[in-house]
Amino acid sequence: MSAALGLLALGLDRVIGDPDWLWRRVPHPVAGFGALIAAADRRFNRPHWTPKLRRVAGVVSTLALLLIAGLLGHILHRLLHPLGWAGFALEALVASVLLAQKSLADHVARVGRALEGDGLAAGRRAVSMIVGRDPDALDEAGVSRAAIESLAENASDGVVAPWFYLVLSGLPGLFAYKMLNTADSMIGHMSERHRAFGWAAARLDDLANWVPARLTAALFALAAWLGSNFAAGRRALRAALADGPSHRSPNAGWPEAAAAG
Structure with missing residues (x-):
């Protein structure tokens, strides 16, 4: 059933994607995960603590966040499962929200259309929406490479990995992975503030993405x-x-x- 759930979720995401009109009105689930991570960062990542204590706090916080996410997925599954096929379809719809297949494809295709239709400046503007680097120095080949590189990396983090954990363990696995991946992007970097506190999120994210x-x-x-x-x-x-x-x-x-x- 998890494999069927994954296939249906993937199909729904390909057709529906992430409609802007919806997420302008209600918060995206990943935004909720981000709010929890930010709250843990504010509460348990104290600058006056020693690096060792901050690392321990980061380990505990990360594990607690994964537990919360997995528990939310489990509760949602338990609520929808008694509804039969209708509940199964709703589970797939919820799961499709956390897959990024259509949105990723649309963003990258937009770069190609901008280059072909409106030239290099338009291509640079379009690629700036999906990469972190400054696109102003990129030529047409550079814009293309940046878009394809972003597609390649995000295909793993945004499509294959969440789908893999959905098939492996249903909504609890999908929710836990998205929480972990969001934590890695928010606190898993080597800044002075997060080098110790975000260590667990970064290492666990590396481990979780190894197979995907x-x-x-x-x-x-x-x-x-x-x-x-x-x-x-x-x-x-x-x-x-x-x-x-x-x-x-x-x-x-x-x-x-x-x-x-």
């Missing part, structure tokens, strides 16, 4: 084979195996190298 990142690379190779020919798929797989481990991230290099191949 490599699965994403394999899916890119499969897509290249099916969409072009066997040689294209082999190039993608060879590039992932050769260059994926060279990235400073233990996971991001795999889908990015496969896309490059």
Whole structure:
């Protein structure tokens, strides 16, 4: 049933995506996760604490946040399960909200349309919506590379990984993964404030994405084979195996190298 739930959720996300009109009126679930993470950061990441104490506080806070997310997913499943097929469809609809397939595809396609239709300046504006770097120095090839790199990395974090945990353990697994991934983006970096407190979120996120990142690379190779020919798929797989481990991230290099191949 989890596999069927994952397939239906993926289909719903591809058709519906993240409608702007809805999320302008109600908060997105990830925004709720972010609010919980920010509250834990304010309450338990005290600047006057020693780095060791802040790391311990970060470990406890991260585990507590994952427990809360998983419990929310479990409660929602228990509420919807007695409704039969209607409840199953509602579960899939909820799950589709936490997948980013359509929104990611739309954002990247918008960069291509901007380049082709309105030129380099428009392409730079469009790619600035999906990458963190300054696009003003990028030429047309650079804009294209930045968009494809963002697609490759976010295909793992935003589509394959949440889908993987949905299929593996239903809504509790999906909710827990999204909480962890959101925590990594908010507190899992090496700033002075978060180097100790965010250590657990960063390490657990690396661990959680280990399988999905490599699965994403394999899916890119499969897509290249099916969409072009066997040689294209082999190039993608060879590039992932050769260059994926060279990235400073233990996971991001795999889908990015496969896309490059």
